[in-house]
Amino acid sequence: MKKLVLSVTTGTLVTGGVIATVATGNASVPDVVCRGSTVTLSGEAGPPAATSGNFPVGTKLKVTNLDNGQATTVTVNGPSGSCVLLNNAAFDKVREPGKNLIRRARVERVGGGNAPATAASPSAAAGAQAPPATGQVVCPGSTVTLSGEAGPPAATSGNFPVGTKLKVTNLDNGQATTVTVNGPSGSCVLLNNAAFDKVREPGKNLIRRARVERVN
Template identity: 60%
Template sequence: MKVQRRHVLAATVAVAAAAVVAVGTGLGFADTTPGQSSVCSGSVTFFAEGGAPAATSGRFPVGTRLRVTNLDNGRSVPVTVTGPSGSCVLLNTAAMDAIREPGKNVVRRNVVERLDAPAPPSAGPGGGETRPGSAQPGAARPGGTEPAVPSSVCSGSVTFFAEGGAPAATSGRFPVGTRLRVTNLDNGRSVPVTVTGPSGSCVLLNTAAMDAIREPGKNVVRRNVVELLD
């Protein structure tokens, strides 16, 4: 009789535990991963700029509202796109600080969600969103005050991810093995790099490549040219 009661009690406890897990999962306690698929692929990094949490983008137009979630710690931050860049989404300092792991400058496991409906495309010339390649730094400025430079295969700012080794880059546009040269137009410094993997940027430098061309204290190169070497 005692043995039967123990079996009944154990079965009751198991059923109750399963019910708790089922309820917890339904309420979002047991699984913190966002259910919506990401509108960007690859790692998310940042550029050193102050102000409230915001982002730049080479895919979404100014004013687009996004939410970026770090899947390693469950932290999310809503941002508004304030300008173009070479990344699908590039966070500013405040946005990155809101979701980053201590000591890390890149969020590899992430979900980027669009919080507003996309606007209809503009039919007029020059309308619509800024896309990679739509603004090239190859022409001289009005008045002839600045000489022409080679056209760039990427548009927007260039930044980096904190990874060691020889100068290299990741890219969301060029396959592994592609050789590129990145030039900082503010100081004339260039660095040749080889693409070693995918990212959410047209070109995303590693630490050594960024150190070769950056201005002191800056983590982003706004005026740049990216050339295809092969």
């Protein structure tokens, strides 16, 4: 009969003369956050960094693209409407060619900030160029970016079910578009390419001052 000897202090398991290493109570367990979130890019330049609506400035997040195994660790340097929104340099480290959206991502908090980030004040989203809201304003303080997906104008959302109609207004240029949610994402609203083109400013892949309204 084989004897099992477990050494708690060393984490060594001896079974039938074979030695194997086992996990002990002191093993480090990754702090996986924002489960189910998609990850996209802000279109902003600069060294690798991220913005987040969930974690304060200074938080270090490790983002892994589970479709290609590539990972990058970035520091949050500002707010956004997503769990994590990578700038161009950071996204290039994990992207698949031709894709601006990571649908299967793992986000881990690996250092810094334990408190939630403070969302921007709704009053900061008041733009003189934009008409008054006519629907229910939702996700105040959220930024809006694009998924990189093709097709007719549409959106994905982590806040509203498929079929919800959302009106997105870029308060910096007064342009607006109304889209229907056709799937899930990690953002309040994530526009596909056709929808984002209706409200974008030239050369920008991020709307920092956006108003989102639920219109049905």
